[in-house]
Amino acid sequence: MNKNQLVAAIRERKNYLCVGLDTDVNKLPKHLKNEKDGVVHFNKAIIDATKDFCVSYKINTAFYESRGLQGWKEMEETLQYIPDTHFTIADAKRGDIGNTSAQYAKTFFETLPFDSVTVAPYMGEDSIRPFLEYENKMTIVLGLTSNKGAQDFEMQKIGQEHLYEKVLKIVSGWGSPDNLMFVVGATQATELSNIRNIIPNHFLLVPGVGAQGGSLSEVSKYGKNEEIGLLINSSRGIIYADSSESFADVAAQEAKKLQEEMALYI
Amino acid sequence: MNKNQLVAAIRERKNYLCVGLDTDVNKLPKHLKNEKDGVVHFNKAIIDATKDFCVSYKINTAFYESRGLQGWKEMEETLQYIPDTHFTIADAKRGDIGNTSAQYAKTFFETLPFDSVTVAPYMGEDSIRPFLEYENKMTIVLGLTSNKGAQDFEMQKIGQEHLYEKVLKIVSGWGSPDNLMFVVGATQATELSNIRNIIPNHFLLVPGVGAQGGSLSEVSKYGKNEEIGLLINSSRGIIYADSSESFADVAAQEAKKLQEEMALYI
Numbered sequence: 001m002n003k004n005q006l007v008a009a010i011r012e013r014k015n016y017l018c019v020g021l022d023t024d025v026n027k028l029p030k031h032l033k034n035e036k037d038g039v040v041h042f043n044k045a046i047i048d049a050t051k052d053f054c055v056s057y058k059i060n061t062a063f064y065e066s067r068g069l070q071g072w073k074e075m076e077e078t079l080q081y082i083p084d085t086h087f088t089i090a091d092a093k094r095g096d097i098g099n100t101s102a103q104y105a106k107t108f109f110e111t112l113p114f115d116s117v118t119v120a121p122y123m124g125e126d127s128i129r130p131f132l133e134y135e136n137k138m139t140i141v142l143g144l145t146s147n148k149g150a151q152d153f154e155m156q157k158i159g160q161e162h163l164y165e166k167v168l169k170i171v172s173g174w175g176s177p178d179n180l181m182f183v184v185g186a187t188q189a190t191e192l193s194n195i196r197n198i199i200p201n202h203f204l205l206v207p208g209v210g211a212q213g214g215s216l217s218e219v220s221k222y223g224k225n226e227e228i229g230l231l232i233n234s235s236r237g238i239i240y241a242d243s244s245e246s247f248a249d250v251a252a253q254e255a256k257k258l259q260e261e262m263a264l265y266i
Numbered sequence: 267m268n269k270n271q272l273v274a275a276i277r278e279r280k281n282y283l284c285v286g287l288d289t290d291v292n293k294l295p296k297h298l299k300n301e302k303d304g305v306v307h308f309n310k311a312i313i314d315a316t317k318d319f320c321v322s323y324k325i326n327t328a329f330y331e332s333r334g335l336q337g338w339k340e341m342e343e344t345l346q347y348i349p350d351t352h353f354t355i356a357d358a359k360r361g362d363i364g365n366t367s368a369q370y371a372k373t374f375f376e377t378l379p380f381d382s383v384t385v386a387p388y389m390g391e392d393s394i395r396p397f398l399e400y401e402n403k404m405t406i407v408l409g410l411t412s413n414k415g416a417q418d419f420e421m422q423k424i425g426q427e428h429l430y431e432k433v434l435k436i437v438s439g440w441g442s443p444d445n446l447m448f449v450v451g452a453t454q455a456t457e458l459s460n461i462r463n464i465i466p467n468h469f470l471l472v473p474g475v476g477a478q479g480g481s482l483s484e485v486s487k488y489g490k491n492e493e494i495g496l497l498i499n500s501s502r503g504i505i506y507a508d509s510s511e512s513f514a515d516v517a518a519q520e521a522k523k524l525q526e527e528m529a530l531y532i
Contacts, residue, residue: 022365060362060366060369062360062366062367062369062370063366063369065369065370065373065377066370066372066373066376066377068338068342068373068377068378069335069338069339072334072335072338073335076334076335091362093360093361093386094328095359095386096326096328096357096359097412097413097415098413099288100326100328100329101328103290103326103328103329103331103332104328104331106332107328107331107332107334110332111332111333112334120359120386120389121388121418122386122387122388122408122411122419123386123411123413123419123420124413124414124415124416124417124418124419124420125414125418126413127413127415128415142388142389145363145388145389146363147363147364147389147392147393148391148392149389149390149391149392149393149394150390151390152387152390152391152436153387153388153389153390153429153432153433153436154388154389156424156429156432157424157425158422158423158424158429159423163419163422163429166422167419170418
């Protein structure tokens with residue numbers, strides 16, 4: 001799915017919700033914890049239950065890598081199960097010198113055919129360029145993140161601007177809104193109108209509605225553009241909303257709540 | 267292997283060479299290219315041939331991930347084959363919010379029991395802290411990298427300092443020279459004495475002697491401290507020095523040349 005198809009899906013299904021599959025084997029419902037394919041079983045149930053209320057799924061690669069070969073197999077199976085009607089994100093935060101970033105781009109655009117991947121900006125243009133060379137794929141660069149550590153470097157002042165503003169300005173020149181998106185932390189919603197001045201046309205991936213604490217109405221108000229231009233992620237607030245055998249039904253209810261609120265803002 | 271054991275190995279074997287296993291299946295010698303376990307076969311031959319001339323091996327995870335499950339299996343097998351006498355580095359450049367970084371730390375310190383892992387600083391303290399919590403492991407944070415893109419953000423001025431200097435100053439306060447190392451690009455050797463003023467006691471991992479263009483004598487002169495405090499990496503200059511059936515012998519010769527030059531500087 002490319003950017004135009006994502007915009008169409010948002011308009012048709014009246015939401016811009018991304019469900020984050022940060023599936024931690026230790027947090028599985030008891031009846032799945034000791035099952036051999038518990039993680040895949042869990043993810044499939046979450047996808048079946050939430051797909052009518054979201055337009056995207058984000059796989060946090062760390063939770064799969066930490067289980068080695070078994071985890072990578074689960075990541076593959078989960079990605080295969082996500083329907084073509086949904087925009088897929090590898091939340092991998094990779095980035096290295098050019099020839100190495102080319103290998104990461106191959107990993108997440110070919111070997112695992114995601115629609116997009118998150119990338120760290122620290123090492124500059126040649127670390128991001130190999131991702132942008134893929135047609136019909138989106139590269140999602142970290143701008144301002146939602147964690148406390150954002151204060152340490154992202155919020156440092158370079159002249160009149162914060163580092164993250166410099167990142168948005170400079171990186172947005174390396175691609176177009178068709179192949180480039182930015183991560184913008186929802187807990188900093190007051191910064192969103194300023195961010196929209198810098199990058200009016202790019203999609204923003206907003207983590208942190210829910211467990212990380214952002215407000216959906218504020219993010220929608222200040223972050224929306226003419227194409228909507230938002231993907232709002234919720235991970236723990238949906239997938240771990242309930243830990244009984246009814247976890248998927250409760251996840252569906254949580255996703256539906258967010259979808260219905262988003263419909264009001266579209 | 268922890269930091270004190272690394273220092274002892276450097277003194278005993280009279281070198282601070284790290285051999286980078288950025289093994290690209292397309293660059294294997296012809297006779298290995300179509301072999302099922304060609305990458306592992308190649309890595310084992312390189313390790314056997316070079317282990318007397320180096321103290322460390324660095325596995326660039328991108329080159330393994332890009333081949334999916336097969337690649338992760340090859341990474342596991344390669345890591346297992348590296349002798350205990352050598353310091354192992356996962357060159358993975360990870361970093362995310364705390365609960366996710368904890369999963370990455372688990373990946374590279376437990377599931378794949380490396381001695382150290384490279385980490386990106388952009389997201390700040392809580393993205394690095396989970397790695398530092400492991401005893402007898404080293405976290406290697408990106409300071410100044412050797413690529414052209416280092417100019418884009420790392421070299422931006424924050425007040426009187428470059429961003430990378432700020433990173434070295436702030437991050438060095440989060441750990442000690444026993445659990446924290448920094449990546450410092452060799453092509454910027456003139457910056458090394460300045461860097462040594464900021465972090466006199468930390469180990470520096472210097473990529474880019476060889477294909478990335480740094481000078482070994484200059485890096486050694488300006489980068490060395492009382493514990494030596496240097497690991498200098500060479501990847502392509504050693505592992506792809508020859509593409510015939512004699513590749514391992516030629517790799518050994520290249521590593522030996524570097525070892526002998528390093529012995530002069532210790």
